[in-house]
Amino acid sequence: MKPMDSHAAVITVIGHDTIGIIAKVSAVLAANNVNIKDITQTILEEIFTMIMFVDMSKSNIDIKELADKLEALGSEIGLSIRIQNASLFNAMHRI
Amino acid sequence: MITDFEILETINMFQEQHLDVRTITMGINLMDCSSTSAEETCRRIYEKICRRAEKLVKTGEDISREYQVPIINKRISVTPISIVAASSGASDYVCFAKALDRAAKTCGVNFIGGFSALVQKGYTNSDIKLIESIPESLAVTDFVCSSVNLATTRTGINMDAVRDMGRIIKAAAELTKERDAIGCAKLVVFANAPEDNPFMAGSFMGPGEPECVINVGISGPGVIKVAMESVKGADLGVVAETIKKAAFKITRVGELVAREASARLDAPFGIIDLSLAPTPVVGDSIARILEEFGLEDCGAWGTTCALAMLNDAVKKGGTMASSFVGGLSGAFIPVSEDEGMIAAVTKGALNLEKLEAMTCVCSVGLDMIAIPGDTPATTISGIIADEMAIGTFNSKTTAVRIIPVPGKGVGDFVEYGGLLGSAPIMSVNPSSCADFINRGGRVPAPIHSMRN
Numbered sequence: 001m002k003p004m005d006s007h008a009a010v011i012t013v014i015g016h017d018t019i020g021i022i023a024k025v026s027a028v029l030a031a032n033n034v035n036i037k038d039i040t041q042t043i044l045e046e047i048f049t050m051i052m053f054v055d056m057s058k059s060n061i062d063i064k065e066l067a068d069k070l071e072a073l074g075s076e077i078g079l080s081i082r083i084q085n086a087s088l089f090n091a092m093h094r095i
Numbered sequence: 096m097i098t099d100f101e102i103l104e105t106i107n108m109f110q111e112q113h114l115d116v117r118t119i120t121m122g123i124n125l126m127d128c129s130s131t132s133a134e135e136t137c138r139r140i141y142e143k144i145c146r147r148a149e150k151l152v153k154t155g156e157d158i159s160r161e162y163q164v165p166i167i168n169k170r171i172s173v174t175p176i177s178i179v180a181a182s183s184g185a186s187d188y189v190c191f192a193k194a195l196d197r198a199a200k201t202c203g204v205n206f207i208g209g210f211s212a213l214v215q216k217g218y219t220n221s222d223i224k225l226i227e228s229i230p231e232s233l234a235v236t237d238f239v240c241s242s243v244n245l246a247t248t249r250t251g252i253n254m255d256a257v258r259d260m261g262r263i264i265k266a267a268a269e270l271t272k273e274r275d276a277i278g279c280a281k282l283v284v285f286a287n288a289p290e291d292n293p294f295m296a297g298s299f300m301g302p303g304e305p306e307c308v309i310n311v312g313i314s315g316p317g318v319i320k321v322a323m324e325s326v327k328g329a330d331l332g333v334v335a336e337t338i339k340k341a342a343f344k345i346t347r348v349g350e351l352v353a354r355e356a357s358a359r360l361d362a363p364f365g366i367i368d369l370s371l372a373p374t375p376v377v378g379d380s381i382a383r384i385l386e387e388f389g390l391e392d393c394g395a396w397g398t399t400c401a402l403a404m405l406n407d408a409v410k411k412g413g414t415m416a417s418s419f420v421g422g423l424s425g426a427f428i429p430v431s432e433d434e435g436m437i438a439a440v441t442k443g444a445l446n447l448e449k450l451e452a453m454t455c456v457c458s459v460g461l462d463m464i465a466i467p468g469d470t471p472a473t474t475i476s477g478i479i480a481d482e483m484a485i486g487t488f489n490s491k492t493t494a495v496r497i498i499p500v501p502g503k504g505v506g507d508f509v510e511y512g513g514l515l516g517s518a519p520i521m522s523v524n525p526s527s528c529a530d531f532i533n534r535g536g537r538v539p540a541p542i543h544s545m546r547n
Contacts, residue, residue: 010102040099051099064160082106084163089097091351092105092344 007057008086011070015079017048024077025052028069033059048079053086105344112317113379114345115165116352117372119155120293121362122300122308123147125174125209133185137194140179144171144198144207147307147362152203154359158352166352171199172298172310173209181221188225192232192239199238206281208298210241213288216250216537226259230266233278240296246286246483248490252538257483260284261476261532265499268468272501275509279498280463284479286486286493291366292422297459297494308365309357310422313349314372315341317379319409323387334388335408342369342412350417368422369413370458371405373433375516381405381426382435382445393435394445402426403456423492425458431511431518432463440519447478447521455485460494465509465518468501475499477528488541 013025022041029036034054041050056063067083074081108114128139152169159166173179176191185191192210199207210232212222229241243260246252268276283297290301293310300308322341326333349367357364373381382393388401406425413420428450430436439445447464454460460482466475479495486493500509503520510517 010097012102012106038096042099049099049103051102053096064157067160067163082163085161086097088162088164088348088351089102089105091347093097093101 006085006087007055009054009056009063009083010086010089011052011054011081011083013048013050013074013079013081015048017043017046018077021048021050021077021079024073025050025070025081028073029054032061032066032069034066108315108318108344109163109165112315112321113374113376114315114318114348115167116311116349117314118168118170118293118312119151119166119352119356120170120172120298120310120312121148121151121360122172122291122304122310122365124300124304124306125179129179129182131182131184133180133183133190136180136183137190140191140194141198144173144195145201148202148204150360154356158355158359162352164348164352168206169204170293170295170298171202171204171207172293172300173207174300174302175209175211175213177212177219177221177225178302180225181219186224188228189232189235192228192236195239196236204238206238206240206295208240208242208295209300210239211243211299213244214253214256215244215247217253218256226263229263229282230270230278233267233281234270240281240298242283242285242288242297242299244285244288245479246487246538248287248487249540249544251540252286252480252483252487254480254532254538255535257480258473258476258532258535260479261472261474264475264497265472268499268501275503275511276468276498276500277511280496280511280515283494283496286483287491289422289492293368294370294372294423296496304365305363307362309353309360309362310365310368311349311353311356312368312370312372312422313345314370315345316371316373316381316384318345319371319405320378320384320387323384331404335404338405338408339412339415342409343416345369346413346416346420364419366419366421367413367417369409369420369424370422371409371426373427373429373436374514375432375434377434380433380435381428382433382439386435392442392444393439394449398449399452399456402428402453406457423458427459427462428453428457429462430464430521431516432514433516437517437519440521447523451481451485454482454493455489459492460486462494462496463498463515463518464496465498465500465503465520466523467504467520468499469504470499470523471527471529473527473529473532474523476532478523480532484538487538490543
């Protein structure tokens, strides 16, 4: 297994549905030059789940700083927001 | 592209099922720290460990943050001190244990392993000094772990050392009796000890290892338990397949973390140790996995068979996931560290004899078992001898980490807290084996050791 592209990351947002979740998360990403490559969302029994694939290669901050900002936003709007290096999922689910 | 289902499955494993990387263990060679003065040797040991492991804890925390993978422990293993200290001329090796403890504290790790000796065929002068220093060393240090390899399939069993270790374990218990003999929780004896095991208390850096190496121990009983819950009532072939798939995913996380840590710390990647290592937390138990097979309690008839299958399926899934699976890899069955084991012992469903049978098919041995403080040293040696025989004659690793708790008897309970958990005192067969143990000498290697 080679060390993966360290710029690809996955953001997951889970919690109760409210107005403006995507807007608020996207605003943080845009402000830090993080590009959204793909986005999906579902609402199951009032639980909002959003998964974003993002590219951080042009970002001015690293993934740890972005994680701090997203977690701060998460606690402000009452949602769990996490960002993870995408290579974790590739390692686990792809041979 | 990874699917949403896969992403959510991964997040669930970490959040709900207690999947974690149990330890990143940096192995450091200390052979070049030898000198003809104990003081100088200690200085070199301390300096080298602190230099090499300076960034270990920080790196572990960074990786944990970036991948959102919990990395519970950062640890260090070193060359067996009986080798490193041999030319120092010291008559007492406690000073070396103190040097290791200081280095562990400076680096911020929570255990350092390698206050060890490999005596499967006999003692060097240095081995004797190290072994005699074990009780005091464990009493006066906080983070030092000690191990002694007493037997291998190639050499047979050193029964002099088996006899002596019964006495040493009792002495270690006595010197830490105010803390329920916690010294014994940091001391393990082995048959066929692996030289690349990242798990404490038995971790040391074998003489065949490189200058510095990263070994990673990964755990995940909760993931296996949940996977098995999805195939309730299915036949055992389906169960084996389910365990293998879960073990594969767990191992890949370990491999990723190990590769990252290795690159960032400028030390080669050694092995992934895929061990199902329980913690006292509910949902993180091996006993509960065994019960999920269909047993009322861990310890019921059928337990050994279920454990054999579990251990094997975990290894098969793990070896598919990483080319470098090593260490102990399999299922650990400690008592005090496993909520389900504690419950089974307390209920009377699980006794020492059944645990011994289980060690024939698990990855290690009798682990974190509390017994009455008045158990004779020769009986402890007898327990060790039986366990060494299982390992030696079946070409597997076995170990004993047993705690004779001074002043306590069957029905009492000891509380260590943290990962070490708590344990009910287990009853020990009172029949004597003293004359057998006092014979000493060596048990010859089994016939199947001759494979050349």
